[in-house]
Amino acid sequence: MAVTAVREKPSAIHTSLEAIVEVKGICKSYGNVEALRDINLDFPRGKLTSLLGPSGCGKTTLLKIIAGLIGASAGSVTVDGKRVSGPGPERAFVFQDFALMPWATVLRNVAFGLELRGTGKAERDEIARRYIAQVGLSGFEDKYPHELSGGMRQRVGLARALSVDAEVLLLDEPFSAVDEQNRRKFQEDLIRLRSAQNKTFIFVTHSIEEAVYISDRIVLLSPRPGRVSQVIEPDIDRSGDPDRIHRDKHYLDTVEEIWQGLKQYVE
Incomplete structure (x- = not known):
């Protein structure tokens, strides 16, 4: 060490x-x-x-x-x-409280940073789907935050941060x-x-x-x-x-050393 x-x-x-x-x-x-x-x-x-x-x-x-x-x-x-x-x-920030848009689907939430940058819809959806898969949420693209567990919502936040590269x-x-x-x-x-x-x-x-x-x-x-x-x-x-x-x-x-x-x- x-x-x-x-x-x-x-x-x-x-x-x-x-x-x-x-x-x-x-x-x-x-x-x-x-x-x-x-x-x-x-x-x-x-x-x-x-x-x-x-x-x-x-x-x-x-x-x-x-x-x-x-x-x-x-x-x-x-x-x-x-x-x-x-x-x-x-820089991309992942908040402790998820900070997801409750009215938006998983796909829209993950793609939101790309949308703000002016990325075209087809491209941003493709990128968002790739990172949704990477965090293990394939199949949940059309779900809303209230339909997800806390752990799944945090995965959405992580995918959103990753998607903006x-x-x-x-x-x-x-x-x-x-x-x-x-x-x-x-x-x-x-x-x-x-x-x-x-x-x-x-x-x-x-x-x-x-x-x-x-x-x-x-x-x-x-x-x-x-x-x-x-x-x-x-x-x-x-x-x-x-x-x-x-x-x-x-x-x-x-x-143990850190605890001490x-x-x-x-x-």
């Missing part, structure tokens, strides 16, 4: 030659509440990075700043060298509203999709086990104001039987 501690130089920028997203000196305050302080991170192209930390540490705030959904109080975010000033086509996918606790069985299946699907799509994923989670299971890198944030505490790279072989990972010594050791670092913040 490779662990990179960054406490000794909190103002340093941890970059990679293959970084697609760079976060430099990000601070965020809401009135007198300081949510984030001097966040400096890079996110490597084609990797899945999880943001993990105690409740209120600013994980979702940081994700939304990267998405361009909210502005920072200080600092900058660049994607492929271009400064973020708002949402952009190179964004380079960076930002996921805000996307599996928190589904049962444990569906959550495990989604985790396996996400590992498979990341490998097949070669996209960059930035994933917010409260679950240590989930972060270690799916991530190439895990960024641990300190309690508010959120700062980078550690960057951990789990040394886990994810090929073969997914159930084997949960019994892997490196997996178990990494989960975070439990002091649990009331």
Whole structure:
């Protein structure tokens, strides 16, 4: 297991030659509440990075700043060298609460981002059907959100994000509203999709086990104001039987190490 501690130089920028997203000196305050302080991170192209930390540490705030959904109080975010000033086509966001249009079918929901971009109906429907199949929802194209389970609605949200062919996918606790069985299946699907799509994923989670299971890198944030505490790279072989990972010594050791670092913040 490779662990990179960054406490000794909190103002340093941890970059990679293959970084697609760079976060430099990000601070965020809401009135007198300081949510984030001097966040400096890079996110490597084609990797899945999880943001993990105690409740209120600013994980979702940081994700939304990267998405361009909210502005920072200080600092900058660049994607492929271009400064973020708002949402952009190179980024797609998967919301925790699905954020589907209740009046639209699965097909229309998945194709909606393409529709906004002016893609013709035949082309966008073809693309949407392809990603609906990839997330395991073939046959549900004409269903409406209220006819789907929570897990199926989340799959629609993921298919919508994939369909616009964004380079960076930002996921805000996307599996928190589904049962444990569906959550495990989604985790396996996400590992498979990341490998097949070669996209960059930035994933917010409260679950240590989930972060270690799916991530190439895990960024641990300190309690508010959120700062980078550690960057951990789990040394886990994810090929073969997914159930084997949960019994892997490196997996178990990494989960325990992270828990030992975070439990002091649990009331």
